[in-house]
Amino acid sequence: MSIPAFGLGTFRLQGQVLIDSVSTGLALGYRVIDTAQIYENEAEVGEAIAASGIARDELFITSKIWVANFAKERLIDSLKESLRKLQTDYLDLTLIHWPSPKNQVPVEEFMGALLEAKQLGLTRLIGVSNFTVDLMQQAIAAVGAEHIATHQIELHPYLQNRKVVEFAQSQGIHITSYMTLAYGEVLKDPIIQQIAERRQASAAQVALAWAMQSGYSVIPSSTKHANLQSNLKACTLILSEADMALIAGLDRNQRLTNPKGIAPHWD
Template identity: 40%
Template structure:
């Protein structure tokens, strides 16, 4: 397993994403993921599944100290009181005393970033949050956030078809890491002939090759989601082989601007 060091913590670089998982499927999925070996679980207020994520954690029987839990505050709750209330509600639903990482889910230009980050730092001082970060921030916003608060992460869409090299540079320059959501491009990598060909060499799937590519990059984590036990198992089984420099270059060569997530409230990407 690859780890990312964050001050006094170590975050497993490969996490289990829970977006779209609901009800019993979510609870059982989180429990199964933890039993398979995942120790980093990613959820959010907007996912409407924090209660089930919490139940899955509890049923797994794994001690809290072994887990790294991330959740996010929705962009309509970024004023100080609303953010603090949202974070407390998330903790209550998760049945946890603290989360390891709290993120602003999307930026909101109608709320001063300083107000939101100061609220998050207050939660940090109170021990409700170990680390704070952002999600879906562009380069300028990352730099602004880093000047205000000790943000450690920017979680964004990142896969072989979306070039995030400039954003990665900015993240690294600011002593942060990047977490990739949609790391296998909503399953599109499965049909990629080149990735499948590389996979045949190592007896791996195209998705496994893609996730390995993420893991080989400095300061990059990934949180693939799967509602299927076998795929969850396969996604975790990527640490017994290496890609060649040529193969990495081939995958990097695919990068363009095929963004899959771009809602009306998204910032201007740069």
């Protein structure tokens, strides 16, 4: 199995707003849904999927294990609870959401439990999120790079995270970009706007296409039908080498997600 290039994120969406977003996305043709235990919306995601009538094998569902559930005796039970909420027998991808704060649970322990979940058929693929190079090395030592399907990280034109990307790719680990639009900040960028005008595209389509052409997967979210529909068009937008080089030059190491007490010491 490979990680699909384009999907629908659900961060910060809850209740009916979340149900409407996922339902609209599925109706428009989205088939990849990304959620997490800490988002507290897995049940609503499951409700929207069930109501869609789309066959399970047509979907790719991702969730993430929260730090409170990393201990060996907790991880698999928490994943089973996520499956119950999502109304499915398995996930396509399960990620460790953040490193364990102050290494309270060793990487070897939670990666071993996650690999066990895969062996039990609870998830088809496993991976990590928000890891540094050192933490990725520890994860690889624990379970082998061949079992780490993707590393999901904050990655957008203003934070291109090259050191982490290069190490992951050197190990055959795919990159998934979250916050690819930087909370909308990159949509205001003059260079991205100029490229969008030349390509007769939206700034969001340009940023998403840049990430996908760089070899990353993307999971943008929206509550608006028009934006959900427009974002899909990024899948067919082709940027030139010159466009890609211009966007590569926008990197300013501008990190937007850095939760106190959870975030590692970034590379």
